[in-house]
Amino acid sequence: MPERELTFAQAVREALAEEMRRDSRVCILGEDVAEAGTPFKVLSGLVEEFGAKRVVDTPISEAGFTGVAVGAAMAGMRPVVDIMFGDFITLTMDQMVNQAAKVHYMSGGHWKVPMVMRTTLGATRRSAAQHSQSLHAWFSHVPGLKVILPSTPYDAKGLLKSAIRDENPVVFFEDKMMYKLKGPVPEDDYTIPLGVADVKREGDDITLVATSSMVQVALGAADLLDREGISAEVVDPRTTWPLDEETLIDSAKKTSRVIVLDEGYGRYGVTSELAAVIAEGAFYDLDAPVKRMGAMHVPIPFSPLLEDATVPTEQNVFEVARSMCQ
């Protein structure tokens, strides 16, 4: 029997539905999450099954309802907040960074904040500078938060279920260009542990470490490289924190060349951290400096040709990789 396929959006919805059935403390808070099912329709059908008490429409008050989720989590619930566009996490920063991330530590381990924030990342949707950013590095920087960057429907379901069961605040970034991507997703109740990387493709000549939206780009580049006789390995860390340093370093040692790809800004960003981890762990096995590729250091422009120039493409990655292997 062929494996069942779901879109990325369906996988997210299934994870939520399964966890809500399993645990009555799980609820969803966000703007237009109920009847509308969010503008991306990711949550459609959930309010019909779970009711308006558990799938709760909020006013446009990101700071307010994120704070409510922090308090509700401390007092025994497991809220999942929906922040429509990743750009709007800026409005929730105090709640996430000064409150959620620190409560457990500051209370000497007494209080816990088992909440999840789901939000989006990714450009090339022509949504301009305030609806296109990939700001996951910001949360990855903060002790006390965990950050997940799923790149396939399979990973999305398994990782989101782990996030909801986790005892800590977890931020889950969905690439909005990936919602329609299809892939095999088992019907059973599986979870994927946080902090375990996945080798999406094995290879010997160069490692492409890629996150979220950049995994598909890396896989496409690997196909192009294959035609030139270059064998690329694609490694997806899946979570920026906790980080599976070992898998990244092992792959770097094996291939001796590494490109790190992530759609956030490179400066002080995720690619910088991953490159540093690899450089520290595999320095004596590397044949070339670790190369970083990410969003150009500009606000995302609206005009299509300009916007496309800000994000790495299969062709860019292919060319950089080929020149590193020459």
Next chain:
Amino acid sequence: MSAVTSKPETAGTAEKSTSEKEKWLHAHRQMVSIRLFEEQVNELYTRALMPGLAHLYSGEEAVAVGICEALRIDDYITSTHRGHGHCLAKGAAPDRMFAELLGKEAGYCRGKGGSMHIADPATGNLGANAIVGGSVGIATGAAFAAKNLGTDRVVVCFFGEGALGQGSLYEVMNLAQLWKLPVIYVCENNQYNEYTHYQDTTAGTILGRAVAFGIETAKVDGQDIRAVNKIAAGLIQRARSGDGPAFLQCDTYRYSGHHVGDIHREYYRSKHEEQLWKTERDPIRLLGSWLIEQGYADAPALETISLEARKSIEAAVKFAIDAPYPSVSEVDEDVYA
């Protein structure tokens, strides 16, 4: 080129020499131009010629025009994701606006901003904003500058009732009243935050929020441009003479979906409701009937205004379609001043 006639230095009610008739014929033309502009946006978007998102202002024209007609060209406005009407009403040219909507170099922001970020210093437009409530600080800050630099400029901060959910609005309203800043907070209550009726997201009353700070408040039928203009003119004059901020609630309606593409919307509002607003409460038709009643125009005269506006808008669309895209090398220009 501009279908929206550019305004003289002291436009609107302030200009005594403008006769009542000319004033309202001009306002009518402005509203018609906005309506036709949005029709073209819908068309461009549906034909996949316009990238990104398009939030139409159709149905709300009397708010932008009624208020901007009471402003001077050097007064400031801040706008929203649903901002085309504000830009046009403040005097922007449709050709450069369409060019921006299509991401062209001739656009107001050289294609970098798009529909949700049009800004134009020449008409005092500090910018549209894609963050709900994102411009309340900017507007209040511009009022702070207007006062401290010794000008008598006034700032109008347009926002949808959805922005009442944002806490920063309450922080700046408090500042504005403490410091008697010349800012008018204009809440365009088109009844819906995206796909949710505002009564499901708004406790208490809208005006009660401003009353709590002791801010001057008013509420007006946002489909009646003469009422909007009259109330706005009073509040603006009051702010200009140093008496501080005001909060104006304009009840209105957006005719289309939240954005072009929000087609199946019966689950949050009925076709019947939409139809009622369009047939009973249309701001253009209401002003048109009044113009005819007053003997300021007859039906053929209004038809001529429409035809002329349509010609200009169509020419503006053509200009934008034919205009070149910016060179890719511009992508990292203007990051820093």
